[in-house]
Amino acid sequence: MLLPANALVEMDKLYHKRNHVELTIGILKDGTTDVLFFGPDRKAKKDGSLIYPVGSICKPFTASLAAKYVSEGKLDLDAPLSAYIKDLPDQYYPSLRKLATHTSGYKTQPYTLLTSLPFFIRMNQEDGLFHTNPFRGYPDEEGMMKILRETHLKDKEYPFVYSNFGMSVLGYIVGQIGGKGFWDTLQEYIRDDLKLKNTFLGNVELTGYDHKENPCRCWQWEKEDIIAPAGALNSSVDDLLKFARINLDGSRPYLNMCHTYQAPLDSQSDSGLAWRLDKTMPISWHTGSAGAFQAWLGMNRETNTAVAVAVNYGLVNAEELGFAILRNL
16 A cells, blocks of 8 residues: 555654554555554554444444435435424424434534533543543433424524434434334344444444543443444444445445435535535545544545545544545545
């Protein structure tokens, strides 16, 4: 793997004053994959097997299964969420399309001052946000229903606001359609439809590091966590490239809708279903953050190339590194 000069600059930034880096970079090009692992000494070896928490890269997986159900006539993207979640008051609710594009009007996080208190107590006990999953245990299903009942949105166009809660409501609905709940339904889709062996929901044992070089455990998830559809995924870089190949090769036509314009996002990007669509190049991408871990997956839909990056540090430049490689393929 020959990395372009600007990617090497981004690697220099990533390694700067960090002594425990476990970085994996993968490239899909001309139908073949090349995956390298870089340890603390920055020496490369061919190995794409390390499984990382990939955080919000879970969102495109959730949206992919939703797209499959749309293609099968089981879901309607323009139906309100109340068509699939019963016992809600008679009021306006956003459509599934708006949930999948972060234009629903729901807040970024489902917290109030009162519900945040237990999290902050636990975070203090567990040494900080890099160690503590803020979405474990809250909201539960009852809490989700309470938010849906008490959040009074208007029937209007809301701007893009990145919402873990909105994406998780979509995942909840997907799980109801699948008949097994989100967790088991997505696991089955990953195993049987996507044929990915090193991608799963839940927990892995891998040491990450914060900005002070303190070791951190992976965020912990429970099967019942409502926010799991937004970030409970683990995967290897090799599997992320396989997922990219599936999105590019046309073998599952329903995935095309995930990469077509669905809503405006910002000056640089539009929104597909979960994916961000670059306005300057035909690139679909998503970043994943999970405490002391960062990941990025991007693909060029015209050249059928893709790049995946994962690293065991929080708040680092995985996105910049991935783009530096992908834009030069």
